[in-house]
Amino acid sequence: MNARLLLLLLLWPFAASAQGFAGLGTATEGFGTPERPAVFDFPRDHGPHDDYRIEWWYLTANLTAEDGTAYGLQWTLFRSALSTEGGEGWASPQFWMGHAAVTTPTDHYVAERLARGGIGQAGVTVGPFEAWIDDWQLVGSSFDTLNMTASGPDFAYDMDLSAQGPLIFHGENGYSVKSADGQASYYYSQPFYRIEGTLNLPDGDVQVSGNAWLDREWSSQPLSEDQTGWDWFSLSLDDGKLMGFRLRQDDGSYYTSATWITPDGETTAYPDGAFQADPVSYSDVDGRQVPTQWNVRLDTCGVDVDVYALNPQAWMATSVPYWEGPIIIEGSHRGVGYLEMTGYE
């Protein structure tokens, strides 16, 4: 999935007692539930859906500098509603969290921002499109042309994005099932952004360009209670793009899902079992064992690749920690991509 379903709620320790990773398997009375068929209304659906418990604007990018060095970049805005009872100002139940990161082959820079809804410190509007938290922003006259900034104590970036293809809808036209129990989310992506700009790093500024992938997803209970975490892959290959995820269940089994995207934006969704991802080797990351090399297969498309982390230490040491970083792909196909792994204790 990206289901990068992270977090939020987890801002607080109550995640520990909640179900599933970061409380995302907790039942959600009163909140909206994704339903078939998914019908979208743009640009309105680029904006927030306050009656759903969680939502995100999740952008990752594989970048290359003029000297050929590979970089990864993340810009994420999460929205989380604590209740369906709406309040004004500080009493708003909406919470916002921003994560930004830059990954180099040797370093990983992370920053996190938190904000209350209702006071204007963070939010998303659609006419024109603007998503922001503090000084971080993703803005543009439309969803196709955006400027993106973020800064942390030791890094910053300023990027321009322009869409080179259409929006992609996962699952059944954007209705993405996450478990055998039927938990689902609304999920669409813009994987065709051309991105370029400047990274401000401790060693100096770097001009970079590459490809960015933006995920939009919202739901209220995207995980089943027995799901403990996930491994999400976005792969940009020679002849297409592949989104696939594996949800880990506490009995050791998995629930998988994938979307194959052709260069001109045609999609094929694959149900549970078609997509296969198996750890090949683990790295010691922040005191825990995290798989940073994988074998990924989608047999019907002839995909059988090995995936390596550009920097195995791409650990997001945020309120809810997880692994998120750029990957290098070799095997039946070549390319780059992004990997997200949650729930590794």
Next chain:
Amino acid sequence: MTQAGLQALLSHWLRNPMQLFTMIVGLSLATALWSGVQAVNAEARASYDAAAQALGEGRFAQITSANGAIAQVDYNRLRRAGWLVSPVVEGRLDGVRLIGLDPLTSPSGMSPMGVREGGLSIDVLLGGALFATQDTCGQWGTKDVARVVTPDAAPGVVITDVGTAQRLLGLENVLSRLLVSPTQPIKQTPLNEVISDLTLRAPQDGSDVGRLTDSFHLNLTAFGLLSFAVGIFIVHGAIGLAFEQRRPVIRTLRALGFPLRRLIVLIAIELLVLSLIAGAIGVGLGYLVAAALLPDVAATISGLYGETVSGTLQLRPEWWLSGLMVAVGGTCMAAAASLFQLARMPLLASARPRAWAMQAGKGRLYQAGLAVALLILAALLGAFGSGLTAGFGMLAALLIGAALALPVVLDRVLAFGASQAKSVIAEWFWADTRQQLPGLSLALMALLLAMAANVGVSTMVSSFRLTFTGFLDQRLASEFYVYADDANQAAALQTYLTARVDKVLPIQSADQNVRGLPSEIYGPTAHATYRENWLFLQAAPDAWARIEAGEGAAINEQLARRADVAIGDEIILAGNAFPVLGIYGDYGNPIGQVIVTETTFKDLFPEISPLRFGLRMNAAEVPALTEELREDFGLAAANMVNQTGIKAFSLSVFDRTFTVTGALNVLTLAVAGFAILMSLLTLATMRLPQLAPVWAQGLTRAKLGRIELIRAVLLALLTTALALPLGLALAWTLLAVVNVEAFGWRLPMFLFPMDYARLAIFAVGAAVLAALWPARKLARTRPADLLKVFSNER
């Protein structure tokens, strides 16, 4: 052999359980005194730390505005410009300080709520929960908001979400100040380009709260040090006596061939165990003392500074440690000297009665020399020393020097008394008293220090009270104070109030550096209120008249001392030079202050308009006006301060301080009295050979007993007479040296003869009580025992 030796040593205690009891009680009491004072201190400090941490005061840089209010939209503008700041809303409501924070952005997260990880989810907070200690919750009126009791919350403070605080205080969309996170992003728009009228204040070394209360704290610390000195003397006495009492056992063991080295090791281990036991008992007792005193101390500090010490006492590891250290350390010091003597003394000499006391007596000349040297050192430090270390050094030299000098001085006084004696009995009395001096001197030193400490502390606390009352009169001269939320309301209030009260005195201030020191410039209206209540420590002729004419400025003592400004010197305010015409006391204020008249202030700072007003009016009409303001302006209780109430509360709190001081006085004297009792008891058995001949010559036992009592009174009176000047010197050092070094202002010293007389009566009473039992014992000594002295030449 070791076992046999140990048995022999321990059997002494079995045969003389009273001696064991007195030694353990002596050690325990000394430890209790020390740890009790420490407990009160540690608890107070811990509470300040909690308060300071909770409020983020000092630890973080802050953004403030000149009028104390920051629009919420400005908070957003700063965040969007890359400033990681966190909002704080604060105010007083129903006598409690209410602070609203945003836990998502606060640099210290949820910790100000006293909530540990796992204790709370954010939705509890959003629901409008108030976090406070049990006490604070209890004293607060009904509010439509849930309360969460957290023992770790700062006392006297209610913490809640920023939104809830805004609602309760009636400050919608207004923030009081912003905390600046220590980590900021690398890209950030400069503050003055975002909003021009906000000020960034660097984090302070110590918090404001801490600085204000440090003075009172320092006083407590000094008392702790004094009690430590008293305690060490008592421990020393108790251990010395334990040695003395066991001379015969030690002599016999050594005569039987028990190796000296092993004997010393055995005694050392035995003393270590005993001191640990006594120390543990002492810490427990100290805890009880502290628990009894703490509510009063807490109330004192709360009344003085509006900060509260938690009413609950926790046994902190540091008390155990420091309490045991006093017991074991004191024992080690005392035992080292005794063991050294034991090792040095000839085998047979150790059997002689009073050998230990006489051994001590031999060093008297040396002791006198040391005493004189220490007293000279104290005088030199007082005259030429600078810095807090010199102040405390002077204190220590003074105390130890005086204690060491005591036996010498008493000896000279007694020798003089003997020379004036008219009868045989009187002559014997003086000579006999003089002869007992070495054995009693340690106990008397303890009494001297206890008395001096009490005189010093009483003087200090009472002087503090007088000064503080004067300060309250000066600072809260108006009957009623009103705070406006913004300039518009202020203007409306001023018109409204002018028609209703005798005089409206606007209070306005500006922050500026004066001679490099952060200072506040005040511009009060020319009015009799100031002329009558603001008293100068130093002033030029017609100071107030000239200040009102705009010819100069008055500054506080802190600024005068730190920047070395004297009357007639010029200071620069907003680019204009003003001569200093007066210097006034400004107790407790950590920064500089300058007063110019209202018209001058308006010329210098035209952009500042007053938001606060002092109202001169009939005090009886204050409640009615409060009600009118509430109705006509919707002013919150937090915006109106009835000065009479504050003053009365502060003074009532001071009266409780006296309870604390009184209790500690009684305790120290009790401890000193106990030391005298122990010394007299020990001496009593040894003195039979000296008393028997006097009895044989016709002095009845009853008369001997009465003489014992008279002796105790005489020694106590002499010691008290010496303690009085010492105590006053002590108080002077604390008020005029230590306080100036620590805080930059001097507390005026006042004398309280009635207090001293009462203390003297206590001291003599303690000595009489201590002597009563030995005297009674003497009066009831069986004649057969007295006769035995002649038959049994030891």
